[in-house]
Amino acid sequence: xxxxxxxxxxxxxxxxxxxxxxxxxxxxxxxxxxxxxxxxxxxxxxxxxxxxxxxxxxxxxxxxxxxxxxxxxxxxxxxxxxxxxxxxxxxxxxxxxxxxxxxxxxxxxxxxxxxxxxxxxxxxxxxxxxxxxxxxxxxxxxxxxxxxxxxxxxxxxxxxxxxxxxxxxxxxxxxxxxxxxxxxxxxxxxxxxxxxxxxxxxxxxxxxxxxxxxxxxxxxx
Ligand SMILES: C[S@@+](CC[C@H](N)C(=O)[O-])C[C@H]1O[C@@H](n2cnc3c(N)ncnc32)[C@H](O)[C@@H]1O
Numbered sequence: 001x002x003x004x005x006x007x008x009x010x011x012x013x014x015x016x017x018x019x020x021x022x023x024x025x026x027x028x029x030x031x032x033x034x035x036x037x038x039x040x041x042x043x044x045x046x047x048x049x050x051x052x053x054x055x056x057x058x059x060x061x062x063x064x065x066x067x068x069x070x071x072x073x074x075x076x077x078x079x080x081x082x083x084x085x086x087x088x089x090x091x092x093x094x095x096x097x098x099x100x101x102x103x104x105x106x107x108x109x110x111x112x113x114x115x116x117x118x119x120x121x122x123x124x125x126x127x128x129x130x131x132x133x134x135x136x137x138x139x140x141x142x143x144x145x146x147x148x149x150x151x152x153x154x155x156x157x158x159x160x161x162x163x164x165x166x167x168x169x170x171x172x173x174x175x176x177x178x179x180x181x182x183x184x185x186x187x188x189x190x191x192x193x194x195x196x197x198x199x200x201x202x203x204x205x206x207x208x209x210x211x212x213x214x215x216x217x218x219x220x221x
Contacts, residue, residue: 008169017165018063021204035210038198039137039154042212051191052150052214054132060115060122061139140172140179151188151215155179159200159207176211188215 023036046052115122133150140155157179159171176195183190191214198210 012167013063013169014164014167015063017167019065021164022162023065035156035198035200038196038210039212042154042194042210043137043152046152046192046212046214049192052133052152054149056129056131057133057135058128058131059135059137060117061136062112065137140174140182149217151183151186151213151217153179153183153211153213153215155211155213156198156200156205156207157195157209157211159205162200162205162207163203171205171207176209179211179213183213183215186217188217190215 111126113123113126113128116124121127131149133152136151136153136155138154138156140153155174156171157175158173160173161168161171163169176193180190180193193211193213195209195211197208200207
């Protein structure tokens with residue numbers, strides 16, 4: 001990722017285009033259900049196993065994907081305030097008792113913060129107490145560093161780029177070994193790791209696999 005990547009995201013990463021390109025199920029791109037289904041299965045397994053505990057979870061690189069938490073700063077705040085005319089964030093997750101789940105999630109979300117993982121304090125000017133769990137879904141490969149309880153990571157492997165409508169965003173083409181090394185170098189012990197083939201829809205990306213990892217932070221990196 002080039003130095004100016006953060007600026008590229010700030011200026012060009014359009015959350016509606018991202019949703020349209022990657023989460024608009026039931027239309028042309030229904031094939032992409034596969035990635036989200038795999039991520040959801042991984043998360044369900046990780047969080048129901050009971051090893052990841054605590055009160056504070058930070059989701060890094062949230063976009064308007066309500067499935068793992070939620071979203072774009074403004075849109076998330078609108079959703080929290082129940083403002084109308086928000087893009088239908090729930091389109092991909094309409095299932096039984098969804099309204100109740102939405103309410104529960106609204107009450108649980110404490111803060112929506114800007115984050116740049118390249119900074120020594122990624123949340124500057126805010127400093128948070130140590131989190132019990134860091135969640136990164138399809139985000140580590142879109143940035144070089146993360147900081148660290150538990151790291152719950154789902155990342156696609158070997159992808160060099162992904163499309164958001166007509167715009168290409170670069171991806172760090174990680175393999176499983178380099179993910180494991182980065183996590184260990186960050187002072188974490190890997191408790192669970194699973195890689196599965198998850199070929200990208202060729203028209204919008206080139207990743208080949210999905211890795212699900214749970215690691216416990218042991219020491220400062
Ligand atoms: C593929 S998208 C996110 C995926 C989203 N978590 C999901 O599951 O669909 C990559 C995310 O990485 C974030 N990102 C890129 N560079 C970053 C950085 N330096 N610090 C924090 N987040 C970054 C982008 O803002 C974007 O939300």
